[in-house]
Amino acid sequence: MWTVATLADGLARLGLTAGDTVLVRASLRRLGDVAGHRATALIKATLAVVGSRGTLAALAFNPLTPFPAWRNSPVIGPDTPPGSGGLAAAMVRWPGAVRSQHPTCSWVAIGANAGALTAGHDASSASFHPVGALLEADGVLVNVGNVIDSPGFSTVHWVQSRRGLSTRNLLAGRIGARFPGGVFHSHDFPGCSQGFDKFYGAYVQAGALRAGMVGDAYAILGRARELVAVEDRLVSANPRFPLCDAPDCMHCRGLVTYNKRDWPAFWSRWAWRKLTGR
Numbered sequence: 001m002w003t004v005a006t007l008a009d010g011l012a013r014l015g016l017t018a019g020d021t022v023l024v025r026a027s028l029r030r031l032g033d034v035a036g037h038r039a040t041a042l043i044k045a046t047l048a049v050v051g052s053r054g055t056l057a058a059l060a061f062n063p064l065t066p067f068p069a070w071r072n073s074p075v076i077g078p079d080t081p082p083g084s085g086g087l088a089a090a091m092v093r094w095p096g097a098v099r100s101q102h103p104t105c106s107w108v109a110i111g112a113n114a115g116a117l118t119a120g121h122d123a124s125s126a127s128f129h130p131v132g133a134l135l136e137a138d139g140v141l142v143n144v145g146n147v148i149d150s151p152g153f154s155t156v157h158w159v160q161s162r163r164g165l166s167t168r169n170l171l172a173g174r175i176g177a178r179f180p181g182g183v184f185h186s187h188d189f190p191g192c193s194q195g196f197d198k199f200y201g202a203y204v205q206a207g208a209l210r211a212g213m214v215g216d217a218y219a220i221l222g223r224a225r226e227l228v229a230v231e232d233r234l235v236s237a238n239p240r241f242p243l244c245d246a247p248d249c250m251h252c253r254g255l256v257t258y259n260k261r262d263w264p265a266f267w268s269r270w271a272w273r274k275l276t277g278r
């Protein structure tokens, strides 16, 4: 049975230290048998390690819907829980938590740097804008239990955005969500991250990746600046590097305008399936 103390021990062995600003993504069930509520225990464990000068952040996203299908999507209200997992859902309810103002890609943060991390992240800014503040803070990223099935680090989306790739797809400006005050159109679309595990080998070669166990979960940690240095080198050499390999991935095969070479095969297969119902 894992406790706050033993989970904190795992995070510290991974390389998390006092004063760190850390973005955590987690597959909570992979923690295994935890005393009490898994999300609460992971939040307490992380805050215990980073201490009063540190900050814990998570992605508190709302679902995006392509237009015009948004007409049938639910209205997202101020009390709608984020759709990006149990950690974010617990963090937005945490006393003193700060949530950024971006309508669909907000971050939630707890701790000394929470205000700076979430500042300026609103409807007019890029979806992964807070990665800039994470870099400023020399922050770290930790993935717990999701290393394989939700691979990679959110810094890749920031690199893609800085290189103008997040708007180079057919859904940018045509995707969004409904709110009581109206419809939000996202001008960028970060898209598929299933290919972000392709960076793992390069992180290891650069000495930028640490791995360990947090509870029963395999976990990895990287410092944002070191991750971005690796990612920027590979993405600048080949913008298609982060794309996944799934033949049916609409984002990677049929939407991004810097991979048009895959469009004929993807869209002909898509049309055939629509016609035949297969």
Ligand SMILES: [Zn+2]
Pocket (backbone or CB within 6 Å): 192, 193, 194, 195, 243, 244, 245, 246, 249, 250, 251, 252, 253
């Ligand atoms: Zn993909």
